[in-house]
Amino acid sequence: MKKTAKKFTSFTLAFIMLASLCLFGLSAQAQDGKLVRVQVVNNTYKAENGAPWTGVLFDEVVEVELGANALDAVKAALSATETPFDLQTSAWTGDYYIAGINGISEGDGAAWAGWMCLKNDWSINNALPYIEVKNGDVLSMNYSLDAGADLGAPWPNDTTALKSLEAEGAVLSEAASSTADDTASYDLTLNEGSKSVRISATAQNKANQVRIYKNEYAPKSEEYFRTTDDIPVIPGDVIYVGVGNSAWPGSPEGVAESVYTLSVTYNEADYKKGDVNLDGKVDITDATLTQMKSAKLIAFNALQDKLADVDGNNKVDISDATIIQMMAVGLVS
Ligand SMILES: [Ca+2]
Ligand SMILES: [Ca+2]
Known part of the structure; x- marks a missing residue:
């Protein structure tokens, strides 16, 4: 009976820890949507060649709904900054795309020029409505004179x-x-x-x-x-x-x-056997984590595996968790 109670406590602790990890992950996100950073940049089409503006037009964080795609986010930023833009549908695919922003339109400056989007520095090769965005993504609308080569994405x-x-x-x-x-x-x-x-x-x-x-x-x-x-x-x-x-x-x-x-x-000698979370002490948390690792609920890195294997049989299992539990309460050292 006592043993069962102890086991229950360990697993309760484990799930509380997992739950708090999940909460921590969500806390960085906007409550009912996601925050996306949108930039509009023209570093390629020069003023001396007729560009009405150059450089960074804006760099704005907008909140969009959870289901929003890249086009929704870019449109939200353009609207929030009251920037005029021209939304068109592709003659080939029928997909929406942004043909012009603040007086610079596709074909201006060069035959193949147009607005392209980099998501987290990746030059996306698809229409914006197909691009999912996550909280914290950066969408950079850049004007290109040669289909991406001048943005660092040459073909082939x-x-x-x-x-x-x-x-x-x-x-x-x-x-x-x-x-x-x-x-x-x-x-x-x-x-x-x-x-x-x-x-x-x-x-x-x-x-x-x-x-x-x-x-x-x-x-x-x-x-x-x-x-x-x-x-x-x-x-x-x-x-x-x-x-x-x-x-x-x-x-x-x-x-x-x-x-x-x-x-x-790392220097393995700097760590105590059994201290699988590397906090300098061996306690019930280490036992619980080792139990979770034995049950394949979590993974350990190579150092944690070495520290968890307190019986030295080259595997981490429930026996190690039990020994660490005994170490935690001072029954073994
Ligand atoms: Ca520890
Ligand atoms: Ca072992």
């Missing part, structure tokens, strides 16, 4: 390599085991006290999407980080920066994706 697209890769909140350095190819491995050493990082990654060809995953490279999953997101990390985590995976819209045909591996460094 023959590379998925990155042009630049930088980290905020950590020091990024090429790992000793790195190969000199496009998909090098890096060490990511967290700054003192840093609990999250931002990864800034720019594709050589912006027709490719860049998606960031933590601890498991899962390109089929829509649960990924963007370059604008704070990525919570602990020592032992591995961050994957993928570019141009064939499952993602915009990827070049017949060109392999690039995947950059960024491993958060």
